[in-house]
Amino acid sequence: MPTTPADSQTAAPDRTVVVVNGMVAQFLAGRVPDWVDLRVFGSAEQLLELAPLAEIGWFDLLRPDKMPPAIVAATRLRWLNSIYAGVDAFPLDVLAQRGVVLTNGTGINAITIAEYVVMGMLTIAKGYREVVHAQDRQEWLHESPGKRELHGSHALILGAGEIGGRVARMLVGFDVDVTTVRRSPAPGCIGPDAWRARLGEFDWVILAVPATPDTQGMIGADELAAMKPTAVLINIARGSVIDQDAVIGALNSGKLGAAFLDVCTPEPLPPGHPLWSVPNAHVTMHLSGRAQDQMFTRGVERFLVNLDRWHRGEAVAPMVDLGAGY
Numbered sequence: 001m002p003t004t005p006a007d008s009q010t011a012a013p014d015r016t017v018v019v020v021n022g023m024v025a026q027f028l029a030g031r032v033p034d035w036v037d038l039r040v041f042g043s044a045e046q047l048l049e050l051a052p053l054a055e056i057g058w059f060d061l062l063r064p065d066k067m068p069p070a071i072v073a074a075t076r077l078r079w080l081n082s083i084y085a086g087v088d089a090f091p092l093d094v095l096a097q098r099g100v101v102l103t104n105g106t107g108i109n110a111i112t113i114a115e116y117v118v119m120g121m122l123t124i125a126k127g128y129r130e131v132v133h134a135q136d137r138q139e140w141l142h143e144s145p146g147k148r149e150l151h152g153s154h155a156l157i158l159g160a161g162e163i164g165g166r167v168a169r170m171l172v173g174f175d176v177d178v179t180t181v182r183r184s185p186a187p188g189c190i191g192p193d194a195w196r197a198r199l200g201e202f203d204w205v206i207l208a209v210p211a212t213p214d215t216q217g218m219i220g221a222d223e224l225a226a227m228k229p230t231a232v233l234i235n236i237a238r239g240s241v242i243d244q245d246a247v248i249g250a251l252n253s254g255k256l257g258a259a260f261l262d263v264c265t266p267e268p269l270p271p272g273h274p275l276w277s278v279p280n281a282h283v284t285m286h287l288s289g290r291a292q293d294q295m296f297t298r299g300v301e302r303f304l305v306n307l308d309r310w311h312r313g314e315a316v317a318p319m320v321d322l323g324a325g326y
Helices: 022-028 044-053 068-073 090-098 109-128 126-136 162-172 194-201 219-227 244-253 295-311
Strands: 017-021 036-041 056-058 077-083 101-103 154-157 177-181 204-207 232-235 256-259 281-283
Touching: 017 044, 017 090, 022 295, 044 068, 056 109, 056 295, 068 090, 077 295, 101 219, 101 244, 109 126, 109 232, 109 281, 126 219, 154 162, 154 194, 162 177, 162 281, 194 219, 219 244, 244 281
Parallel strands: 017 036, 017 056, 056 077, 077 101, 154 177, 154 204, 204 232, 232 256, 256 281
Antiparallel strands: none
16 A cells, blocks of 8 residues: 555665655556555645655646655655656756656647647637637527638648647648648758748647747747738647737737637736737637546556666656756
8 A cells, every 4th residue: 555644754675665646646556566665645745745755756746836846855866757748847957966867748648739739720710719609699600700721721830749740640631731840850841940931831830849948939029920910829838938928919919810828828827817808819728738538547557667667777768858858
């Protein structure tokens, strides 16, 4: 049976202390190997109590920005796992200084996030939000509020990882002409220095990049001005990769057709924030990765495989490059 903070504050001899969230523990029940001393936390306070014992940790909290104190306190930590793909909230410098291996959730949420992108595109193309509002008013519409087709349109995907790649494959099925930005050359792809000059070609600009210093504010006033006035900006990355005020201004002035923003700054977006009331902005509250019931199942299966690899001295995956930030 896993132990909780109240059970013990000492490490079991000849076993490796693994500290995990209670949400994860229920999926691990009866499946961890004998060499694991499993400790379970149910709150940020309990995590902070257990962190100094952890040699392996799965410290995920609902708010990633609440995790750094526990990570700093985990001085025995050798491997930290997370279900989050983005690691911008983690103290990567601390992990690097201590030689801690970090594995993240790259790919675990790719299916649902990619589906969210397609949903957003179709919602905007067909004016579906207005259809829902008409139903709320019990009003029978005689014209579709949206008449765009995905067929034959052009999409730019910034970020060629698991999510961006899956979005590209899905859009090909809708006969969308897809161009992907990536560092290494490949068919249908352009390099990281070429996309800005071509922004005016695209109907959809989709952001699926990691949050790093290089991607901070990568879509700002200049980039927005270069887009078609009918273009749609879709952000499933992080709020920090866009100049949010510039996006609000472009939407309100008609210089940008619409925006589908699963992420924003700050999160949660407070009541009264100007973004809530922009009519052509769709704010989806960072729900894309949560619109599924397989996240923990997939994450636990990967974690168990990695536990076995770790015990045998093999590399765990996917390993985050702590210097690059992804």
